[in-house]
Amino acid sequence: MTVGRFTQVLRKVFFTAVALVSLFLGGVVCLMCQVLAGRDAPTYRTEGHVVSHERGALPVGGDGGEVSHTIAVDAGNRRYRVTALDPGLDLPVGLPVALDVSRADGSIAYLHAGGAVIDLRAGVVRPVLLICAALLALGAVYFGAVRLHVYPPVATWLALALGALLAPVAVFVRV
Structure with missing residues (x-):
């Protein structure tokens, strides 16, 4: 060559x-x-109630001291499952909640429980x-x-x- x-x-x-x-x-x-x-996509609100609540350690990483909360919400025609570290997600079973669901991908942007609003969107x-x-x-x-x-x-x-x-x-x- x-x-x-x-x-x-x-x-x-x-x-x-x-x-x-x-x-x-x-x-x-x-x-x-x-x-x-997708993080700031329009949302629609759906109402339901908490049907289950679990506490547990983080499945991956973490220092072992943080507790994750997983709740299931029955919104009539659909059941949502939310996992987060936010202590505001420590909700009792049967509590009525409202979810702001993203129109772009169906993920939950905000959870309204009582007077509290929990932001579940990914960071920027x-x-x-x-x-x-x-x-x-x-x-x-x-x-x-x-x-x-x-x-x-x-x-x-x-x-x-x-x-x-x-x-x-x-x-x-x-x-």
Whole structure:
């Protein structure tokens, strides 16, 4: 294999690697944006009552001192199960409650019991940090690809466009 042929093969492999890294990092950004959008999706309210309550240790991690509460709520046509560390979830069986259920994914956003409101939504810190890290890594990949002159900047931007177009597909197909 000649040096010229080797360089061509190296460029094709590098172009494919940049496109795949773009796909992965773009997928991370799209998935975290989807998580953030689902967190604040519109909700509907359903009412029911607590039919069971269990206390237990965390199934994974923790320092052993935290107690999780799991309740089951009968809302007439559907039964919901909620597990959280919040001590406000320590509810007696038979207590009437109202649930704000996400229209996006069916998860429970808020639980209303008596005068208390318990926020059961996922936090925003991890998705935002992952979005920032993925965008920084994507910038580093493209800076490195153009800086190393492995192939022209047009090809780099073509790889970026390919990754950006394929990333939402990968997210929604859950590859």
